[in-house]
Every structure is written in C-alpha cells, then in structure tokens.
Amino acid sequence: MTLTYQPHAFARTDRSRLGVWWWTTDRLLLTAVAVLIALGVTLSFGSSPAAAARIGLHDPFHFAIRQCVYGVAGAAILLAVSMCSPKGVRRLSFFIYVVAIVIMMALPVLGHSAKGATRWLQLGGFSLQPSEFMKPALIVLAAWMFSEGQKGEGVPGVFIAFCLWALSVGLLLAEPDVGQTVLITVAFGAAFFMAGVPFAWIVGLGGAAVVGMTAIYFTFGHVAARVHKFLSPDTADTHQIDRAAEAIAAGGFLGRGPGEGVMKRHVPDLHTDFIYSAAAEEYGLVFSLLLISLFAFVVVRGLYRAMKLTDPFEQVASAGLFVLVGQQAFINVAVNLNMIPTKGMTLPFISYGGSSMLAMGLTLGLALALTSRRPGAYSQGDGYAPAGAGLT
C-alpha cells in the first residue's frame, strides 16, 4: 500500500495572487457565506413555483434559475472584491458610491416604479437597485473619513462623512425608501460610534435620531400605517404576518417537509421578504436555528476579526460592513417573527433578488478584503503567518 502525495491546490509557498488570497482570507467566513448562498439557491427552488404561479409565469423555476445566476454572480463579485488591498477597497468604494449616487439622482427620470416607490433601474431583463450598492460604499467611505479626521492632518473627516450620509439619505427619502434610510443610518451611526465618538455626542445624536424618526413617521404615510399595524394587530390587516406566524408554528421542530409548505401560496412576498417563514414551515426550527446561527457566526466572527485589526480605518470599515449585514439579517428575521413592524427588507444571500445578492457579495467582499491577514494588519500573534505557523 502506497500513499500517494496529493499536492494542495495552494501551496503555502505559493506567492501568486490567488495563493496569497487563499492563505490570507478568513476561510471560516468564506465557508459560512458559501453555505448561505447555497441555502438561498436551494430555498428558491421551493418557493419559486408558488411565486411564479402567482404572477402567471409559465416557467415555475423562473425565480430559482435566476437565483442560481445571481448566486454565481454574487460569489464572483465577493471573490474578486475580497482580493483588494485596503487602498483598493477605498478606491472601489469611492467609484461605486459616485456611480450609485449619480444613478439614484437620475432615477426620477430613468427609474422604474414598483409598489409605490421609484427604486429600480431597468437594465435589460433585470432591475437594479442602486441604493443596495451605495450602502457598503458609504460605510467604507465614512470609516475612511473618520480615520482621516482623527489623524489631525487638516481633513474635515466628520464633516465630509456626514455630507456623504446626508446626500445618500436625501436621495433615499426621495424614492422613498425609509427602510434603507434607517439601515444605512444605523450602520453609519455604528461606524461613527466605533470610530470613537465621545459619549457626550452620542446623547445628542441619539436625540437627533429620535427627532428624525418621528419626522419620518409623520411624513411617510406607509411607515405610520405599518407602525400602527404592528401596535394594534387586532384591528389592522396583518395578512402576511399572520400567515407567517401560522407557517412557522405549523413547521414546528422538524418542519412539514421539503416542498410541503402551504403558506407560500398565500403570501405575496414569500420568496423575498418572507423567505424565512417559508423555510421555517418546510424545514422547521432546526433549520431556522441553523440559519440564525450562520448569520450570527458571520457577524460575530467578522466583528471579532475587525476588532483585532490595527488600522482604525480597516477596523471601523470592516466592522461597519458586518453591522450592515447583521442588522439586515436581524431585521428580516425579526419581522418574520413579528418582533418589529413589517419592513420590506431582504434576508442577505437567502432572499430572492439580484441587487440584494450582488450587493451582499460586494459587502462581504469588501469586508473580507479588509479583514484578510496582510502583513501588519493584525497585531503580534494575529498577523500574517508564514508557512507552518498556527492559523488563529
């Protein structure tokens, strides 16, 4: 019996770009994200026929096949972006931010309206939501500006960061898209907080946030309606949420079984915003907990890696990106579990949607690029390990 030598795809001594990438990127995060994308594609095969039938599409797997394409594209973007250097991350973010803002400004002219808002740009057979791509770019740029400001080299970082934020929020509210506004504001605030804003300011900014939310509540009718609906479930029409609760309960511990769900025939947004409930009905609590754990792992692991970084920009930017992913996952699941008012928000990597998938690939790609083990990125014992050294 002879042992054949299987050469590793990437030898430790491999100094090519791919080799370096493989050994420096956090492979646990990479694996978790790969699993999420695979789960999203798998679930879309269960939900697609019902969703396609509802809008009268001939092909029952219309959505599933598209989700496969999006999954591959998202993964490709993730891998490509994760190879960037911190400088590359900044450049890419700046470029994406500018492009996204320009498109968003042009939306009233070029855009495509659906469900009472102009958020989409029709490109061939696909509709793109530029604000999805703007989010991670804004967080990276804001983190960059915070760190520049802290250097004391004459860059008004905080001012610039707030200007960038105000521009984004202004355009989002014009669409209107209150959900994304809240999302980026929270991530932006988290980045500002992590960058080291004095505690006294936090109180002031918190007050401003409350005032802002109140203003939004009174300005946008559909937001107020949703809050009322949440606060008085008896009187309002809570069709989606009620069906979701029934579906989750019907799923129980082990679920009704793959493809056996019935709720997907009664809820319009099941393949997007309510995919969690559809999955919980078919695969049960076991699967729900797996899903939640995966997201928790990605966020906590990501934040842990961000914490260990040494450069303030890299710390705040990567942490801000993980906050973005984490809060989106949290809000989506919490809506499904009726813990917070209904908010149209996708579940990262799982919900059907091209923009969401590609933008999540971009977000995680940027985050992975920032948290990779470059020389000097981590303090002693956490840094780039030459061949033979321990990994974590």
Add this chain to the structure above:
Amino acid sequence: MRPAELNALRANAATAKAWLVEGVWKVEHAFERSKAQGRVVDDTRLRICFVMALFGMAFVTLGIEAGRAALLGKAGGPEEAAAPPPGARADLVDREGRLLAVDLVHYGLYLDPRASWNIKETRAKLMAALPNLSRERLEKALRSDRREYLIGALTPSERERVHDLGLPELSFEEEERRVYPVGESASHLIGFADSGGHGLAGAESALDPEVREAAAAGKPVALAIDLRVQAALEDELRGIMRLHTPISATGIVTNARTGEVLALASLPDFNPNTAGQSPPANLVNHAAASVYEMGSTFKIFTFALGLDSGVANVNSTFDASEPLKIGDRTIHDYHGVNRVMSLEDVFIHSSNIGTAKLGLRAGGERLKRYFDAFGLLAPARVELSESARPILPRTWNEDVVASASFGAAISVSPLAVAGGVGAVMNGGNYVPLTILRQDGAPKGRRVISPEASRAMLDLMRANVLRGTGTKADAPGLRVGGKTGSAEKVIGGRYERSKLVSSFAAVFPTDGPVDATRYVVLITVDEPKGVKETFGFATGGWTAAPAAGRVIDRIAPFLGVRRTPTAPFAAQRQAAAPAEEVSEGTL
C-alpha cells in the same frame, strides 16, 4: 439694492461662513482629541466589542423567539377548528332536529391546459365524465393560457369520477354549497339561498341574519315545523292536486296556542337544490304570497266577533226566510232552508243571509276593529318576507259589511286566516305565527273572551258533526271546522265555475278552553269537480276530506289522543251536505 446693503450682506455671509467653518473644525478637533486622549471608553476595539456583544444578544433573542414561534405558536393547521367562511350558513333543522338545509363541501373543477398532454383526450374524457359540463366553457378553457374554472358544485362521487381520469391538468378546489336533503318537502317554507350564501326565499331569506349568526356560533337554527306533519300534509295536498287538478293547493298546520307553524305547503312546489330550474310559477308560496276571498271560512270571524261583542249569543235567531236586500243588491242562500234559523243553524248551514244579518247587527266599525284584532287587515304576522298585504275594501258601508261577513270583498292570505282562526280557537288570544320553534311561553294579546272562544269551538264541532264539514271528521279526534267556497272574480265578475275552496279545521275541540289545539287550513284554488265528488268542487268536497285525513294522520305525532267513538262510517252521509257558496259584491 444699494452697495452699502450689499456689502453688509456680503459681510454677514462671510461671518456666517467663517462661523460655520469654525464650527466644523471645532467638531473635527474635538473628535480628533478624543481619539488622541486614548481613553479606554473611546477605544475602537472596545466599541467594536460592545457592538459584537449587542449582535450576540440580538441573535440569541432571535433564536429564542424562533423557538417560541415554532413550538408554541398557533398553527392554522387541522388542529384548530376552521372559522366559518364568510358566506357560511347554519344548518336548518325541524323541531325534532331533522336536517332541512345544510352547507356541504362540494368541489369546483379547474383546468390548466398548459399541463395537458393531449387536448383532444382531455376534451373527450371530460365530456364523457361530466355530461352537464358546458361545451362552450370547456372549449374556452382548453384554449386559455392559464388555469380556468370549469364547473362547480361537484359531489364527492363526481369528483372521484373526474379525478380517476388521471389527467394532471385538472384540479379541484373545495367550495361550500347549500344542500336541501329533504328535496321538495317544505320547499316553500325552507326557501333557498344562492351560491354566495344569501337567503333568497322562505326561512332562508326571512331568517338570514339569524342563520349567519348561528353559523358563526356553530349552532343549527330550529324551525317550528315537524317534518312528519309536513309529509302528511303534502301527501294529502298532492291527492287534491291529482283528483281536482287545481291551480294550486295550500295547507297550513299551526299550534293555535303558540303560533308555531308545524307545516306549510304550497303546491305546485319545487326542489330548492335546483330552484333555478323550476318554472317561476312553482316558486310562489301561495300560502303566504297569494290573497284570496276566502268565502264562508271567514264566517268564523264574524261569528266570533258577534259572540264576543254581545250582539249575538247561542240563543239568537236569524230570519233567513227571505233573501236579504241591501240597496239594489240581494243576498241569497244557495241551499237556503228559508226559515228562521238559530245561531248554530246559520253556522252549520253556512247561511249567507244569517251571517250578513249578524255582521250588520255588529256594524262596520266593530267588524273592522275585530278583523284588525284577528290580524286580517295587515300582512300575516310571521317572519316570512313573502307574507302578502291583504286587499281591503275602501269603505265599510252596509253592502261591504254584509259581503265581508261571509268572506267576500276582502282578500287575505291563507297564513293570515290561519293566524286569525288560531286566535279564535285558542281561548281568545292573538298569537303571531312563527316559523321558529318556540320554547318559552307564548305571548299573545286577548281579542275575544274565553267564553266566546269556547262557543266557537262548539260551533266548529257541530259543523263537522251535522253541517257542511262532515267529511273532515277523523275518528275520535273531536275535529271542528268550517268550509268555504268563494267564487273567484274574473274580469270584474264573480265566476260561478271558478272557486277558491277551503276548510279551516281545529282539533281537538274539547277540553279546557286554553288547552293545546291545532289548526289545519287547506285552501284549493280552482279545483275541478270530478265523478268521485259528484261534480262538486266546493270546500266540503275538496278541502274538508283532505283536512280530515291530514288530522287523522298527524294526531299521533302531535300527541292528541283518540277518544272512543261511535263507528266512523255511521256519521258519513252519502249525499252532498248543504253548503253555501258565497256571492260577493264588487
């Protein structure tokens, strides 16, 4: 604008800008300093750690909530009784709980031609399995590019037949459908509902809100009718329809004490399961929706008011030896005995002259007041929305009073007559009729004295023993009754050959005055005289025998005991009994 002002404005703008820039830099420097001070609370790592902890808690909360929702949540599964659908209707049952109307699951058939392998095969198989299927609709569905509705209300066996065709393009969806398991029985009383769950006729319409409420509560609605009584009544009415081929025949059985309608039939009838396919004429409930000049049956009311108001008593006499002249009109007795008659004689010989004299003695005002009290001047007080308004004379002059006293010049529905007869026979209380089973004590309003009621019972009994109603007797059941045969008004004239023949019966006539008694009213519209009845089509020959047989059949169901009696045949008379046909005024 003067240059000075412009300069001042520029200066202000410059100040504002400087102030703003200063403010921005103040903020920037403070931010920078706070970082530079390197305080532990401002450290980025600690802050990230804090955010991480927050997310950790958030996701643990999600996990706990997910577990709670999955394991303790309220599943809309089969464990939970489904709420009734919006159009749900409660079961209708008779007074003993026998099912009269029920919502049953049926199936709607859908076709998705995109899933069809062979359109021709689908067409051929479906046409064979469902002969009722509309060809037009099937062709339309087969050419469609989506799932189409084909046919509804499939029974489980029809569904199975279609299902067993094994065609993947066919699918079923459950739908509720109202089913009337007793078919034609009591169809006019039960009525029917449309496929959307709205009552359209009979109890289904009259009790629509109650039926819906009961459906929400999951309880049936109990009607007053007794299906056994109904069956006997309908059977006898069908006998009349066969023998005398009238336009219609109606029958009503009520409990005089409680006002409950124990049976109500109007022939021709229809099958409420397929009400839409019946001739429209069959859908008319003649017992409620038609009004007739009832003829001598109405004399019950004239006699009751005469006795109660004291204008007559059992010893009163009426001279019927001469026709009665009112103005230029003369009232005859057809089989007049042309002598002075006692009150009982007037009743059992159904003398129009005598009754008109009694009516005139009472006077128009009194007649109107009593008729009103008997419920004859308004639609019968019963839940049925079909209940028709009577046709009343415009004035109550002597001529009209004389006519109305023997049931001419006033048209009322059989239901209204049954209600009024009940009030006369139950001890003198007017109790509104009801199609709902009554469990409490009846609420009535006194209209005549118990003594007058007692006297009326005796008159009714005497009429069956010795008068025009002998064919209505049933052995040992102490039947009382009054015949009526009114000429119909055709083209403004009373038509001698077209009669509305009726019989109002009450049984048992003995016992305490407020005992439970039952009223049977049979009305036949244009019966034809036949050989078996020696050519007679009057109430005594058509309605009366049927009423007797109905009573004979239903008494056991109602708990009325027979008393020992002389041989039944001995009371029968071969010849036609003396009977009066009313001749009215116009």
